[in-house]
Amino acid sequence: MHTILKKERLNELVWRYRIAAPKIAKKRQAGQFVIVRVESDGERVPLTIADADASAGWIELIVQAVGHTTTKMSQLNEGDVILDLMGPLGHPTEIKKYGRCLCIGGGVGVAALYSIASALKAAENEVTTIVGARNQNLLLLETELEKVSDRLLIATDDGSKGQHGFVSDVFKKLQAQGEHFDFAIIVGPVMMMKVTSDLTVAAGIKTLVSLNPIMIDGTGMCGGCRVCVNNEIKFACVDGPEFDASGVDWDTVMQRLNAYHDVEKKHQCKLNGLPHDG
Amino acid sequence: MDKKTDRFTRTPMREQKPDVRKHNFDEVPCGYSEEEAVREATRCLQCKHAPCINGCPVHIKIPEFLKLIEEKKYSDAAQKIKEDNALPAVCGRVCPQEIQCELKCVLHGKGAPIAIGNLERFAADWQREHQQAPLERCAIKKNGKKVAIVGSGPSGLTVADELIRAGFEVTIFEALHVAGGVLMYGIPEFRLPKRIMQEEIHHLELLGVKIETNFVVGKTAELDDLFSDEYGFDAIYIGSGAGLPVFMGIPGENSVGVYSANEYLTRSNLMGAYKQNATTPISHGKHVVVVGGGNVAMDAARTALRLGAEHSVIIYRRSEVEMPARDEDVQHAKEEGVEFHCLCNPVAILSDAKGVVTGIRSSRMELGELDDSGRARPVAIKDSEFEIACDVVIIAIGNHPNPLIPQTAPDIDISSRGTIIVDETTGRTSKKYVYAGGDIVTGSATVILAMGAGKIAAKSMIEDLL
Ligand SMILES: Cc1cc2nc3c(=O)[nH]c(=O)nc-3n(C[C@H](O)[C@H](O)[C@H](O)COP(=O)(O)OP(=O)(O)OC[C@H]3O[C@@H](n4cnc5c(N)ncnc54)[C@H](O)[C@@H]3O)c2cc1C
Ligand SMILES: Cc1cc2nc3c(=O)[nH]c(=O)nc-3n(C[C@H](O)[C@H](O)[C@H](O)COP(=O)(O)OP(=O)(O)OC[C@H]3O[C@@H](n4cnc5c(N)ncnc54)[C@H](O)[C@@H]3O)c2cc1C
Ligand code: SF4
Ligand code: SF4
Ligand code: FES
Numbered sequence: 001m002h003t004i005l006k007k008e009r010l011n012e013l014v015w016r017y018r019i020a021a022p023k024i025a026k027k028r029q030a031g032q033f034v035i036v037r038v039e040s041d042g043e044r045v046p047l048t049i050a051d052a053d054a055s056a057g058w059i060e061l062i063v064q065a066v067g068h069t070t071t072k073m074s075q076l077n078e079g080d081v082i083l084d085l086m087g088p089l090g091h092p093t094e095i096k097k098y099g100r101c102l103c104i105g106g107g108v109g110v111a112a113l114y115s116i117a118s119a120l121k122a123a124e125n126e127v128t129t130i131v132g133a134r135n136q137n138l139l140l141l142e143t144e145l146e147k148v149s150d151r152l153l154i155a156t157d158d159g160s161k162g163q164h165g166f167v168s169d170v171f172k173k174l175q176a177q178g179e180h181f182d183f184a185i186i187v188g189p190v191m192m193m194k195v196t197s198d199l200t201v202a203a204g205i206k207t208l209v210s211l212n213p214i215m216i217d218g219t220g221m222c223g224g225c226r227v228c229v230n231n232e233i234k235f236a237c238v239d240g241p242e243f244d245a246s247g248v249d250w251d252t253v254m255q256r257l258n259a260y261h262d263v264e265k266k267h268q269c270k271l272n273g274l275p276h277d278g
Numbered sequence: 279m280d281k282k283t284d285r286f287t288r289t290p291m292r293e294q295k296p297d298v299r300k301h302n303f304d305e306v307p308c309g310y311s312e313e314e315a316v317r318e319a320t321r322c323l324q325c326k327h328a329p330c331i332n333g334c335p336v337h338i339k340i341p342e343f344l345k346l347i348e349e350k351k352y353s354d355a356a357q358k359i360k361e362d363n364a365l366p367a368v369c370g371r372v373c374p375q376e377i378q379c380e381l382k383c384v385l386h387g388k389g390a391p392i393a394i395g396n397l398e399r400f401a402a403d404w405q406r407e408h409q410q411a412p413l414e415r416c417a418i419k420k421n422g423k424k425v426a427i428v429g430s431g432p433s434g435l436t437v438a439d440e441l442i443r444a445g446f447e448v449t450i451f452e453a454l455h456v457a458g459g460v461l462m463y464g465i466p467e468f469r470l471p472k473r474i475m476q477e478e479i480h481h482l483e484l485l486g487v488k489i490e491t492n493f494v495v496g497k498t499a500e501l502d503d504l505f506s507d508e509y510g511f512d513a514i515y516i517g518s519g520a521g522l523p524v525f526m527g528i529p530g531e532n533s534v535g536v537y538s539a540n541e542y543l544t545r546s547n548l549m550g551a552y553k554q555n556a557t558t559p560i561s562h563g564k565h566v567v568v569v570g571g572g573n574v575a576m577d578a579a580r581t582a583l584r585l586g587a588e589h590s591v592i593i594y595r596r597s598e599v600e601m602p603a604r605d606e607d608v609q610h611a612k613e614e615g616v617e618f619h620c621l622c623n624p625v626a627i628l629s630d631a632k633g634v635v636t637g638i639r640s641s642r643m644e645l646g647e648l649d650d651s652g653r654a655r656p657v658a659i660k661d662s663e664f665e666i667a668c669d670v671v672i673i674a675i676g677n678h679p680n681p682l683i684p685q686t687a688p689d690i691d692i693s694s695r696g697t698i699i700v701d702e703t704t705g706r707t708s709k710k711y712v713y714a715g716g717d718i719v720t721g722s723a724t725v726i727l728a729m730g731a732g733k734i735a736a737k738s739m740i741e742d743l744l
Binding site: 024085086087220222235255 | 455463521522532540544685
């Protein structure tokens with residue numbers, strides 16, 4: 001039984017859940033995700049494991065209510081049970097001593113970023129974290145990230161905190177100051193990952209991005225999560241979700257994410273749910 | 279029965295009319311009445327050498343169960359089948375009988391072979407509808423050994439059935455949220471009602487089989503974890519199936535509106551997208567093109583009609599004779615209005631500026647020399663390309679073995695095709711106390727072959743462990 005042990009609102013649209021899941025907590029590594037179902041005949045949605053405690057037997061998920069299922073999930077409370085929870089899925093991030101690491105993220109991508117930054121830090125890397133948001137109120141996990149990073153740099157679209165602009169602007173600034181990095185991991189909205197990884201790859205930094213295509217089964221069975229990497233079809237659930245950014249065909253990644261946009265909008269209205277965020 | 283006139287004529291099974299059924303997900307054939315079943319069973323010559331039995335991969339005692347139907351001992355008939363086949367209600371419906379048991383029936387050629395599949399279905403349905411599941415559980419003596427089964431498709435379910443009866447403690451680990459494998463997520467409701475699968479699985483649970491869903495072996499726990507003290511299993515059977523869909527590698531395949539058949543059918547069957555209030559989205563294409571010629575392709579094309587498509591078209595690169603789908607399903611698809619373009623091979627999927635599918639371009643093919651599989655190799659005809667406008671393309675050209683176990687258990691020998699290598703006569707893999715069978719070993723095959731492999735492995739598991 002996957003009982004919700006703790007629920008916490010992080011901002012208008014984002015919640016953090018601590019959920020009893022002893023088997024998954026024991027096995028999970030940085031970069032992995034679970035698939036969740038909250039109602040019968042409902043969708044299966046992938047969510048990153050943001051944190052876990054193997055001995056206490058819980059995992060933490062950070063959920064942004066963007067559509068039907070994530071909105072339904074946001075209505076669950078402490079003591080409620082998650083109908084189905086499967087994982088941990090995907091290849092873990094390859095953690096080793098790279099040297100100077102960049103962890104760049106935005107939106108709920110910081111869930112993954114937090115687990116990866118902690119693991120990189122634990123592996124004795126020097127970690128620079130850059131996170132972005134539209135405004136100060138939408139920044140997530142600031143204190144947590146602060147703890148696992150040697151330095152935390154912030155960018156907001158409206159300039160309400162940190163640098164005015166995007167995470168890519170922050171990176172450009174570091175570059176201009178002559179800083180070098182050995183490794184970068186970028187997790188966030190697709191556009192952000194594309195723009196930023198173009199810069200880091202051009203700077204010769206080995207860069208991983210964590211892709212978040214639409215998924216169904218998460219076991220390599222449906223092909224719905226396929227992405228084109230180095231001109232080959234890869235399935236993000238079993239081959240990813242992280243890929244070397246230099247080979248990713250971003251156009252198809254963006255195209256496929258919008259596949260259900262119209263249908264989803266209809267469901268959203270039916271639910272009387274929260275407004276669509278971006 | 280007037281034997282002279284009736285011996286060679288098959289008792290037809292009533293079906294929903296094509297123009298009605300193509301708008302609903304109810305089962306197409308309605309089943310035999312008792313009278314019809316007895317009439318059909320009585321046609322059997324009760325051959326001493328019973329060639330039909332050799333046509334069945336699990337050697338069901340066909341004349342014996344037919345005799346019991348003739349004597350109106352329907353439940354006994356079902357029990358007789360179950361001695362060799364744990365899922366008769368399923369096999370009666372989905373076996374390619376025309377190339378197995380019924381092909382070998384002596385009546386074949388002289389007249390219509392006995393409708394063995396229909397009668398198998400009848401006996402199983404009759405027993406399920408008229409009797410409480412027999413509770414044999416208390417009679418089973420436990421032997422103290424624990425076995426884990428990976429995957430709850432027909433192969434895994436068969437092993438569970440055999441081993442629980444032999445006194446083992448049996449747990450099935452299933453990655454998805456429901457048990458049943460392809461029988462639940464692939465084969466549609468109108469061919470195999472999900473209720474039947476659920477009852478078969480429930481029956482196994484009554485016998486004591488434990489089923490843990492949402493448990494991905496290799497991820498939630500690795501094979502070696504299952505052998506550790508924490509889990510304490512003595513042996514493992516892998517029946518993880520052929521999951522990974524194959525794509526064609528042609529331009530446009532990543533456009534919006536291109537599905538693998540697995541995704542399309544899963545959205546419809548498993549996630550219930552066909553039900554009015556389901557939350558799972560599916561493209562309700564008006565013009566749907568399905569690429570492929572097997573059961574999977576037929577299922578996708580017929581599902582599309584039921585989801586409201588005006589046109590449902592099959593593109594297949596060989597001729598209709600080579601189509602691997604069951605005859606009955608091809609027939610049903612045609613009656614429902616699925617259009618067939620045989621000897622055509624897609625070369626590109628066309629899309630608009632937003633990347634949404636608008637059509638498919640194919641070339642016409644002709645049959646050339648025989649290939650390795652003994653079938654004529656299709657060769658493209660020069661300058662024969664043509665386009666079909668459509669808004670959904672479904673790719674149903676096959677599946678590779680599920681990669682999860684091969685990825686996470688490097689000590690098991692895997693073929694270059696990604697299948698697990700076993701000793702065919704025992705089901706043993708290269709890892710001690712690990713067995714495998716079904717599609718993960720053979721590549722995409724059939725339900726009954728997956729069950730047959732399960733029986734072989736169960737037998738050697740009993741030998742090795744007791
Ligand atoms: C590996 C992976 C890890 C993820 N981790 C997290 C996480 O930690 N926290 C979190 O909140 N979300 C995460 N996501 C995204 C999350 O799965 C989607 O937001 C969710 O599936 C949307 O479901 P829904 O029914 O609420 O929305 P829907 O009603 O299905 O969709 C609402 C809108 O979101 C878009 N959408 C649908 N699926 C995705 C997707 N996979 N990615 C981006 N947009 C999508 C739709 O096109 C639509 O516009 C992750 C996705 C992947 C693949
Ligand atoms: C659409 C369609 C129509 C078909 N029609 C017919 C037909 O008419 N007649 C016929 O005879 N055959 C048909 N087949 C083929 C037949 O369904 C398969 O040959 C058969 O199901 C194989 O059985 P299996 O037990 O090996 O695997 P599957 O049925 O594939 O079951 C494997 C199960 O293992 C689970 N699994 C995989 N990996 C793991 C893991 N790591 N941990 C836990 N669980 C895991 C999967 O989720 C799945 O539930 C059809 C197939 C499809 C797709
Ligand atoms: S299991 Fe299949 S092949 Fe065997 S007798 Fe039944 S229908 Fe025929
Ligand atoms: S071969 Fe045909 S007629 Fe003979 S026993 Fe088998 S089913 Fe009956
Ligand atoms: S989610 Fe179905 S193959 Fe990856």
